[in-house]
Amino acid sequence: MSAVEASTRENPLTPAIRKTALNAVHRQMGAKMVEFNGWEMPVEYPASIGCGIINEHMAVRTGVGIFDVSHMGDIRLAGAQALAAVQHISMNDAARLAVGQAQYSAMLYPNGTFVDDVIVHRLGEDEYLLVINAGTREKDFDWVRDNTRQFDCAVENLSDDFTQIAIQGPKAVDVLQKVTDADLGKVKFYWVTCARVCGLVNILIGRTGYTAEDGFEIYIPSDEQTSERVWNEVLGVGKEFGVVPCGLGARNTLRLEGKLPLYGHEISDTINVWEAGLDRFCKMEKAEFIGRAALEAAKTAGIKRTLVGLEMTERGIARDGYKVLDGSGREIGYVTSGSPAPFLKKNIALAYVPVEFAAVGTPLKVEIRGQGAGAVVVPTPFYKRPKKP
Amino acid sequence: MAYPTDRKYTKEHEWIQANGTSASIGITDYAQQSLGDIVFVELPKVGAELSGGKTFGTVESVKAVSDLFAPASGTVTAANGDLATSPEKVNQDPHGSWMIKMDLKDPSELNALLSAADYEKFVAEEAGH
Incomplete structure (x- = not known):
């Protein structure tokens, strides 16, 4: 290790x-x-x-x-x-x-x-x-x-x-x-x-x-x-x-x-x-x-690129600096911060991608150790604290 | 934690417990402590050929990504599927949580690895830095 x-x-x-x-x-x-x-x-x-x-x-x-x-x-x-x-x-x-x-x-x-x-x-x-x-x-x-x-x-x-x-x-x-x-x-x-x-x-x-x-x-x-x-x-x-x-x-x-x-x-x-x-x-x-x-x-x-939230849909954790790929495997952007989200219990990331890939629901991939792992653009913030009663 | 004397250790913090030509491999207590909360373990498929000193998988904590290095050469005979759904078991019981089992090519490769006492000395020095 x-x-x-x-x-x-x-x-x-x-x-x-x-x-x-x-x-x-x-x-x-x-x-x-x-x-x-x-x-x-x-x-x-x-x-x-x-x-x-x-x-x-x-x-x-x-x-x-x-x-x-x-x-x-x-x-x-x-x-x-x-x-x-x-x-x-x-x-x-x-x-x-x-x-x-x-x-x-x-x-x-x-x-x-x-x-x-x-x-x-x-x-x-x-x-x-x-x-x-x-x-x-x-x-x-x-x-x-x-x-x-x-x-x-x-x-x-x-x-x-x-x-x-x-x-x-x-x-x-x-x-x-x-x-x-x-x-x-x-x-x-x-x-x-x-x-x-x-x-x-x-x-x-x-x-x-x-x-x-x-x-x-x-x-x-x-x-x-x-x-x-x-x-x-x-x-x-x-x-x-x-x-x-x-x-x-x-x-x-x-x-x-x-x-x-x-x-x-x-x-x-x-x-x-x-x-x-x-x-x-x-x-x-x-x-x-x-x-x-x-x-x-x-x-x-x-603007040509924008910050989006990603949630991994396949096994794998996106990390800072990893490449973001489109559905065909072409490199289109990069992860700025990626980690398991302990409260949400999901693997999430922020990434810069071209605006045409920024719509919520867009399926993308994150390159993890040479393999594209599935991810999807999700609304952000990932977490919003509950309003006080 | 005392390091079990029934196995050998690598400087990359894996342990290997051999019985004839079959062996189990995992990571040490020191490794799990340095990593912190382990959330992901990626292991090779059964039948994969491993060569000693080369990477065979990945372990990730919330913060860090680490390669796993094969302590010896051989063929994977089992991968611990439990760790895909409960990777935290490696934190809870590092020396009881085997990651893969393998058929050793040459059990004498283990002679070059560290004994429990030598490994303990090694990590004490590493922690001191």
């Missing part, structure tokens, strides 16, 4: 691997650690404590799980022209945000492809926090700084200041409520608040996440002692709700079921907004923003 796992490949040329403040805790808990975008992160916790990707995934769908997502980056923009700066570098309309509200957005290159996707939080009248991906932290910060110089607005990289913990699942609210004085019932999805958490004052709490489930992300000081204390307290009070620690493995399968894009997979510097199907987060009617002109032209020209 010899595992081929892209995320664990070691490159001797990469600089020292980075660790979050919770690294020692993950190791103590027996987590399997992998390299992810320059960070050493837990991919899953051991079966001996009731974990493993499938159990972790199911805990988030049916109960609650917690994730160390401190590898995510944070950029603060503050100043009289902070809104104008955010509007210039992102495609969603930040002018629609009330103080305390957040939105999914993306930063684009002039050609309409992705610098990164981002959650924009409006923290104050003239203050915004962009939460960005681990693999693009430095690139994103440089991009934001270089492209906002003309605005009266300070740009700060706060990425190393926070330990970011995600508490996700239908019971996340019950767990977090035990350690905060915020009235979480009043914090709506994609809103934020500041409150006391585990005795720490003025902690940012966002009702956000990357699991297609209800949940929260909290931003606490990044010193080891505080980070460990909060992690352990959340696990402790969460016991009665069945909380489990979750790694990047479950994070990936959860986001895939919900069709949440991952940079370098569904979005990248070679894919534009229309191809990625993120139209509803791109507000062409707002004032000029970087990438807008190219998107206008791309819309007029019409």
